Amino acid sequence: MGIRHIDVRLCNGCNICVDICPLDVLRLDGITRKAYIAYLRDCQSCFLCQSECPQDAIRCVAVHERRMVKAW
Amino acid sequence: MSGADNNDAPTNVMPARYDIGPGMNKFVGEGGRLINAKGERFMEKYNPTLKERAGLRFLAFAFCLEAQQGNAPLFMDMTHLTPEQIRRLKDVLPLAMKMFESVGLVANERFTQPVEWMPMATLGRPGLVVNRRFEATLQGLFACGEACSPQAVPTGLASAATSGATAGKSAAEFACSGASPSLDEEQVKQLREEAYKPLQRSYGIEPDQILLAIQEAVIPYNVLLLRHGERMRRALQAVEDIRDNQLPMLRAYDPHYLRIAHEVRNLALVAELHLRMALARTESRVLLREDFPYEDNENWLKWVVARQDNGRVKLITRDVPLQSYPYQVERTKNLNHMWQLAQKLGIVNVEKGEIQWA
Numbered sequence: 357m358g359i360r361h362i363d364v365r366l367c368n369g370c371n372i373c374v375d376i377c378p379l380d381v382l383r384l385d386g387i388t389r390k391a392y393i394a395y396l397r398d399c400q401s402c403f404l405c406q407s408e409c410p411q412d413a414i415r416c417v418a419v420h421e422r423r424m425v426k427a428w
Numbered sequence: 429m430s431g432a433d434n435n436d437a438p439t440n441v442m443p444a445r446y447d448i449g450p451g452m453n454k455f456v457g458e459g460g461r462l463i464n465a466k467g468e469r470f471m472e473k474y475n476p477t478l479k480e481r482a483g484l485r486f487l488a489f490a491f492c493l494e495a496q497q498g499n500a501p502l503f504m505d506m507t508h509l510t511p512e513q514i515r516r517l518k519d520v521l522p523l524a525m526k527m528f529e530s531v532g533l534v535a536n537e538r539f540t541q542p543v544e545w546m547p548m549a550t551l552g553r554p555g556l557v558v559n560r561r562f563e564a565t566l567q568g569l570f571a572c573g574e575a576c577s578p579q580a581v582p583t584g585l586a587s588a589a590t591s592g593a594t595a596g597k598s599a600a601e602f603a604c605s606g607a608s609p610s611l612d613e614e615q616v617k618q619l620r621e622e623a624y625k626p627l628q629r630s631y632g633i634e635p636d637q638i639l640l641a642i643q644e645a646v647i648p649y650n651v652l653l654l655r656h657g658e659r660m661r662r663a664l665q666a667v668e669d670i671r672d673n674q675l676p677m678l679r680a681y682d683p684h685y686l687r688i689a690h691e692v693r694n695l696a697l698v699a700e701l702h703l704r705m706a707l708a709r710t711e712s713r714v715l716l717r718e719d720f721p722y723e724d725n726e727n728w729l730k731w732v733v734a735r736q737d738n739g740r741v742k743l744i745t746r747d748v749p750l751q752s753y754p755y756q757v758e759r760t761k762n763l764n765h766m767w768q769l770a771q772k773l774g775i776v777n778v779e780k781g782e783i784q785w786a
Contacts, residue, residue: 380684395684397636403526418527422636425643427491427546427653428500 358399359406359416364390366413373405373414381405397421451521456480458513460506462487463542464499473773485714488547489766492654492716493775496785503542511537547653554701555580557733562595563602570599579731625678626689632679635688641670642692646699655706655717664703670696700741705732708743712764718783723764725757 359381362373369389374382382405383394391413393399401418462480464470471479474490482490491502509517514537518525528534533543555577556564562580563570572595573581573588581587626632645666646652651659675693680686709732711717711724730745750757763771763778770776777784 380687398684398688401527401530403523403530406526407523416526417530419531423640425640425647426501427548427647427649428495 358396358401358419358421359393359414361415362391362393363411363413363415364388366411367391368411370410372408372410376404376408378402378404451524452484454517454520455504455506458506458509458517460504460509462490462545463503463505464494465501466499468499469505470494470499470502474769486766488653489716491545491547492649493770495649496654497775501544502546504545505542506539507542509539514538547649548647554698554705554734558595560594561598562591563598568602570595570602572596623690624686626680627683627686629677629679633674633677635678635680635685635692638670638674638678638692639688639695641674642667642695642699645670646702652702652706653715655715657707657717657719660703660707664700664707667696667699667703671700701734704741704743705734708732708745712767716764716766721763721767721778721781721783722761724761726759726761729757729759 362382367390369384369391371384371391373391374384379395379398379400381393381395381399382391384391399416399421401416401420403416403418406414406416460480461469462471469479471482471487471490474493475482475486480487491500494500494502514525514534525534528539528543533540556569556571556575558564558571558576558580561570562572562576572591574583576591581591645663650656651663675696678689678693680689706715709717709728710720711728712721713723713728729750730747733744733746735742735744767776767778767783771778774786777786
């Protein structure tokens with residue numbers, strides 16, 4: 357999981373989330389100018405996109421899509 | 429790889445399943461208590477004075493001892509914190525607290541249950557040997573943050589920022605100082621072909637598979653935190669298998685996955701360096717070995733340095749320049765003080781120069 361939803365009605369195409377994502381998870385649709393989740397598996401749930409979105413359009417959950425190997 | 433420095437590296441403990449590095453001190457500072465699967469506040473046993481405020485490597489060792497005694501998983505218990513403390517945590521660690529809230533660990537300004545915590549060996553990493561200008565031993569290569577060896581940059585945002593500022597300035601000075609570099613077009617062509625190879629394959633192994641395999645080899649606590657030659661050799665075999673049989677089959681669907689393919693290549697190299705250097709250090713110093721439990725100041729006041737030699741890793745040692753230190757170290761060999769503690773608590777015995785679990 358990680359990033360779970362981008363509300364396209366709120367997204368204003370500012371590209372901030374695309375720029376800020378450290379793992380290249382998001383893209384901006386060239387035609388609609390709306391952000392979308394392109395690589396869900398690579399989201400590390402850092403919440404930066406949710407925190408920085410000026411439209412409050414993004415929702416994240418801190419559960420990883422990838423299995424995390426544990427120390428024990 | 430121009431010369432990556434040693435294995436005497438910092439360790440860390442952090443919430444399991446959440447990518448939260450910073451924050452440990454704040455959670456502890458507000459009164460977080462480390463408990464084991466039985467609900468015991470185990471740091472009272474290992475460090476009655478400092479408890480959770482003990483140093484990170486001490487905490488990591490305590491985690492290993494608890495796991496070894498069958499008391500894992502381990503948790504940070506913050507259920508007793510007040511709403512005011514939770515608000516303070518939200519101010520200082522907003523992203524971490526958002527993560528906890530998103531999965532219900534924090535609700536109505538309270539922690540609802542203890543948070544699983546685990547030690548991380550992945551932060552005890554090797555790094556490039558740099559001078560005070562943050563210049564590596566390969567001319568024209570500069571490094572900052574945790575790309576440097578732990579002697580230059582232990583960990584953390586502050587040293588990442590200061591080393592980054594210095595390295596950037598040094599790199600700019602270097603770029604302005606010399607003539608334009610001459611390019612070997614043939615070499616450029618070869619490097620480009622190599623870099624894009626995963627993109628050109630129509631079948632092959634996903635980077636995700638290799639990432640998981642590397643993690644399974646090195647993340648268990650008893651590989652790089654609580655060390656034994658036999659276990660590390662097994663992990664090294666797994667990493668060498670990845671290097672020789674899986675990396676050549678890497679496949680990338682697009683430039684996004686090409687970047688990840690190169691990252692897993694680098695991770696495999698770092699894992700190999702880490703294991704080789706840890707195997708070379710036949711003593712217990714910052715991190716502990718069961719098969720070499722003594723802190724050996726007779727033979728091991730030195731760093732292990734890895735260098736590239738015909739595409740393979742070559743290890744050398746370099747003496748720590750003790751003559752320039754204001755205080756001299758006694759050249760003795762004693763049971764490492766953390767193993768002494770474990771022995772005193774009746775958790776281990778030392779037999780024939782090796783640790784035996786009681």
